[in-house]
Amino acid sequence: MKYFIELGVDQLVKVNAYEVAKKAHVSPSTVSRVLNHRSEVSVDTAQRVDEAIDSLKFRKRMDESKKDLIIVNVPELSNLFYTEILEGTKAASNASGFKLLIDQTEINIESIDDFIESLDELNVYGIVLLNQLSTKLLNILSKHTRVVQCCEYNMESNLPAVSIDDCAAAKLATEQLIASGKNKLAILNGPHNFKYSNERERGFKMALAKGNLKFNEEWNISLPAINYDIAYPIVSQMLNSVNRPNAFFCVSDTLGAAVISAARKYNFKIPEDISVIGFDNTIISKIISPSLTTINQPKFQEGYSAIELLRKSNQKKNHLFLKTELIVRETT
Amino acid sequence: MKYFIELGVDQLVKVNAYEVAKKAHVSPSTVSRVLNHRSEVSVDTAQRVDEAIDSLKFRKRMDESKKDLIIVNVPELSNLFYTEILEGTKAASNASGFKLLIDQTEINIESIDDFIESLDELNVYGIVLLNQLSTKLLNILSKHTRVVQCCEYNMESNLPAVSIDDCAAAKLATEQLIASGKNKLAILNGPHNFKYSNERERGFKMALAKGNLKFNEEWNISLPAINYDIAYPIVSQMLNSVNRPNAFFCVSDTLGAAVISAARKYNFKIPEDISVIGFDNTIISKIISPSLTTINQPKFQEGYSAIELLRKSNQKKNHLFLKTELIVRETT
Numbered sequence: 001m002k003y004f005i006e007l008g009v010d011q012l013v014k015v016n017a018y019e020v021a022k023k024a025h026v027s028p029s030t031v032s033r034v035l036n037h038r039s040e041v042s043v044d045t046a047q048r049v050d051e052a053i054d055s056l057k058f059r060k061r062m063d064e065s066k067k068d069l070i071i072v073n074v075p076e077l078s079n080l081f082y083t084e085i086l087e088g089t090k091a092a093s094n095a096s097g098f099k100l101l102i103d104q105t106e107i108n109i110e111s112i113d114d115f116i117e118s119l120d121e122l123n124v125y126g127i128v129l130l131n132q133l134s135t136k137l138l139n140i141l142s143k144h145t146r147v148v149q150c151c152e153y154n155m156e157s158n159l160p161a162v163s164i165d166d167c168a169a170a171k172l173a174t175e176q177l178i179a180s181g182k183n184k185l186a187i188l189n190g191p192h193n194f195k196y197s198n199e200r201e202r203g204f205k206m207a208l209a210k211g212n213l214k215f216n217e218e219w220n221i222s223l224p225a226i227n228y229d230i231a232y233p234i235v236s237q238m239l240n241s242v243n244r245p246n247a248f249f250c251v252s253d254t255l256g257a258a259v260i261s262a263a264r265k266y267n268f269k270i271p272e273d274i275s276v277i278g279f280d281n282t283i284i285s286k287i288i289s290p291s292l293t294t295i296n297q298p299k300f301q302e303g304y305s306a307i308e309l310l311r312k313s314n315q316k317k318n319h320l321f322l323k324t325e326l327i328v329r330e331t332t
Numbered sequence: 333m334k335y336f337i338e339l340g341v342d343q344l345v346k347v348n349a350y351e352v353a354k355k356a357h358v359s360p361s362t363v364s365r366v367l368n369h370r371s372e373v374s375v376d377t378a379q380r381v382d383e384a385i386d387s388l389k390f391r392k393r394m395d396e397s398k399k400d401l402i403i404v405n406v407p408e409l410s411n412l413f414y415t416e417i418l419e420g421t422k423a424a425s426n427a428s429g430f431k432l433l434i435d436q437t438e439i440n441i442e443s444i445d446d447f448i449e450s451l452d453e454l455n456v457y458g459i460v461l462l463n464q465l466s467t468k469l470l471n472i473l474s475k476h477t478r479v480v481q482c483c484e485y486n487m488e489s490n491l492p493a494v495s496i497d498d499c500a501a502a503k504l505a506t507e508q509l510i511a512s513g514k515n516k517l518a519i520l521n522g523p524h525n526f527k528y529s530n531e532r533e534r535g536f537k538m539a540l541a542k543g544n545l546k547f548n549e550e551w552n553i554s555l556p557a558i559n560y561d562i563a564y565p566i567v568s569q570m571l572n573s574v575n576r577p578n579a580f581f582c583v584s585d586t587l588g589a590a591v592i593s594a595a596r597k598y599n600f601k602i603p604e605d606i607s608v609i610g611f612d613n614t615i616i617s618k619i620i621s622p623s624l625t626t627i628n629q630p631k632f633q634e635g636y637s638a639i640e641l642l643r644k645s646n647q648k649k650n651h652l653f654l655k656t657e658l659i660v661r662e663t664t
Contacts, residue, residue: 055390069454071433077415086409090436099450101403102434104422118431122401122454228615257619264621283560287589289596289621 015056024052067125069099070310072150073107074130079226079254080282081299082130085150088303089128096311098125112137116144126310128303132194150306152195153319160318162305164297166196169324170203173277173295174249178211180332182247182275186219186238188255190226197222200251200279219245223255231258239266239274246274253278253285256292260331276331290330297324347388356384399457401431402642404482405439406462411558411586412614413631414462417482420635421460428643430457444469448476458642460635464526482638484527490649494637496629498528501656502535505609505627506581510543512664514579514607518551518570520587522558529554532583532611551577555587563590571598571606578606585610585617588624592663608663622662629656 021028026045033041034049041049072089074082086102093100101122107115119127126146133141135156141147142159149161177185187204190197201220208215219238223230235258238244250256256278263274270276270290278285281296305320353360358377366373366381373381404421406414418434425432433454439447451459458478465473467488473479474491481493509517519536522529533552540547551570555562563586570576571594582588588610595606602608602622610617613628637652 055387058387059391069450077409077418077434078412080410080412083409083415100436102409102436104432104434118401228619254615257615261619283586284616284619287560287593287616288619 015053019056020049020052023056024048067123068097069101069122069124070126070128070307071101071103071119071122071124072128072130073103073105075104076225077102077104079252080284081252081280084282084299085130085303085306088300088305089150089307090303091300092304092307096307098307098311100307107131107133107137107141109137112140116141119145128306128310146310148306148310150302155195158317160309160316160320162302162309162320162322164302164324165321166199167203167206169279169295169297170200170249170251171207172203172324172326173279174204174207175211176293176326176328176332177247177249177275177277178207178213180247180271180275183213184216184219184245185213185247185249186216186245187221188231188235188248188250188259189220189222190251191224192222197251200249204249216245218243226252226254228254228258231255232262235259235262236265239263239268248274248276250277251279253280253282253288253292253294256294256331257284257288260288260290260292270331278331281327285327285329293329293332294327295324296327298322347385351388352381352384355388356380399455400429401433401454401456402458402460402639403433403435403451403454403456404460404462405435405437407436408557409434409436411584412616413584413612416614416631417462417635417638420632420637421482421639422635423632424636424639428639430639430643432639439463439465439469439473441469444472448473451477460638460642478642480638480642482634485651487527492641492648492650492652494634494641494652494654496634496656497653498531499535499538501611501627501629502532502581502583503539504535504656504658505611506536506539507543508625508658508660508664509579509581509607509609510539510545512579512603512607515545516548516551516577517545517579517581518548518577519553520563520567520580520582520591521552521554522583523556524554529583532581536581548577550575558584558586560586560590563587564594567591567594568597571595571600580606580608582609583611585612585614585620585624585626588626588663589616589620592620592622592624602663610663613659617659617661625661625664626659627656628659630654 017028017031020031026049031049034046038046070093077083090100105111105115124145129147129149130151132152133154135154138154138157138159147159149159151163153161153163187201189201192198205215221234239262248259250259256276259276263270268274278292278294281294285292285294302322349360349363352363358381363381366378370378402425409415422432437443437447456477461479461481462483464484465486467486470486470489470491479491481491483495485493485495517540519533521533524530537547553566567590580591582591588608591608592602595602600606610624610626613626617624617626634654
């Protein structure tokens with residue numbers, strides 16, 4: 001929708017026709033007439049448009065030289081996984097003299113214009129995305145500012161990213177469940193609009209195939225959110241049925257906690273009757289009883305590296321994969 | 333340090349002499365000379381100063397009319413207590429058309445000038461403070477923007493605030509420990525630079541006095557941070573000594589979780605041997621085993637009300653106290 005007009009000799013500064021129109025209190029087509037057919041417009045109007053352009057150019061030139069604000073866009077804060085990543089982004093920003101602000105905007109085709117306008121107003125240096133965005137939205141966004149993807153990434157995009165290998169980590173976790181002698185495996189997953197969700201399902205399926213176990217669609221649960229209270233009744237129902245799983249691969253420690261609580265309710269022994277593996281190695285996996293076997297991902301380092309990529313990146317493809325590890329505790 | 337110069341007839345817009353100097357690339361004293369003894373300055377310099385003033389005035393006038401950004405300043409994000417408050421601020425901001433960004437700046441006498449400059453640059457409408465600030469810092473800050481205190485508040489300040497009654501809540505929790513038959517009570521507290529920490533200690537002591545129990549300074553623990561890994565070894569040491577407490581009032585569920593883990597390590601039965609009460613009613617209190625008795629505070633509503641106060645407030649004293657309640661679970 002937005003188009004830019006290059007003005008005069010100053011090619012460094014692009015001024016948006018809509019911005020000019022808004023500032024000069026005229027329509028965008030009037031701005032266009034002033035630029036292309038000046039004689040059709042009154043002298044007053046033309047002067048107002050000229051002044052708006054000068055003022056915008058002046059401001060933009062000044063602003064470009066002192067960009068020191070990074071925005072981290074996150075899906076939610078109630079998951080301790082994200083808060084540890086944010087600690088990493090904070091440490092890296094502090095170390096390099098950048099300011100950091102956390103934003104929870106849901107970026108979609110309706111909101112992107114407003115979002116970009118905000119980035120302009122705030123004069124941001126760049127953005128770290130913890131949300132999954134479509135290729136189209138990433139293209140729009142990356143034309144306006146520097147973008148680094150963190151944890152989530154769009155596989156079609158060429159933008160720099162830092163993440164783990166979700167598929168390999170899920171395969172490792174699932175293999176551990178199979179190695180503990182379990183043969184009826186369920187996956188407790190997040191929403192499928194996240195890349196991690198699809199990749200972990202893929203790794204889960206790969207391990208099942210390798211172990212000659214069949215994938216049961218009934219036990220393939222995609223929750224609308226990573227939320228204990230949503231997971232608990234669903235797992236309870238699964239455990240209360242005749243045909244029930246004896247192992248759960250959970251894409252978050254929070255979901256693993258729900259499995260442990262539900263298993264306790266029906267007096268199943270962990271890990272004898274039911275094995276459980278979580279994901280993220282948050283404090284929850286450690287304090288719950290029995291303590292939860294989980295996949296550790298280097299959360300702090302993911303956040304830290306995302307800021308480093310943003311600072312150094314020339315926006316060429318650069319995908320940093322960080323290592324995960326299995327933390328074996330009492331639930332397997 | 334900063335001084336303002338009122339310029340011409342436009343009393344609405346105050347332009348800072350330092351800003352003008354910076355923009356015009358002259359010294360503040362030159363700005364002063366241009367305004368007071370114009371003839372002493374070269375025509376070029378005077379013109380540069382005039383242009384800088386006009387540009388700043390224009391920008392500030394424009395900016396004032398479209399302030400729609402609220403900043404929430406938080407001490408940390410790894411405590412789930414804060415993330416639930418932030419959910420409330422987000423919901424209220426969305427409902428009223430404000431943008432919201434989360435900031436983790438440690439505001440002190442060294443950082444306040446930079447912080448205020450950032451608020452100016454970002455053109456913020458106001459700020460919600462979850463940090464405790466000195467009266468001096470609050471005075472400086474509130475001269476530059478709207479301020480509402482949330483959870484933490486400075487008792488000497490007249491700025492609007494929303495919080496619970498920490499003293500009364502701590503007294504209630506401690507009375508519950510005493511009612512369960514325990515007589516050797518410890519308090520596991522946060523750093524004393526937070527108001528909640530002092531108020532909860534006060535409530536704890538009031539309940540002890542009412543129950544004719546003595547306050548033991550050895551069992552009055554003020555941790556440098558609300559952190560499981562810091563609390564666990566300290567509680568372990570307390571439980572491993574001959575003279576040990578038989579009840580813990582913890583100012584956070586995270587600390588309550590550390591007490592439960594340490595008690596389990598030394599094979600103490602909960603609540604028979606050791607009683608525990610947490611604070612905040614986060615997900616941790618529910619998923620841990622045994623489930624943790626805790627004080628619920630209306631976290632979401634505190635965040636929501638803080639934004640409402642910011643929007644409606646004329647910065648007159650207005651302190652909203654929200655209700656807490658005791659949630660009795662398995663540890664008492």
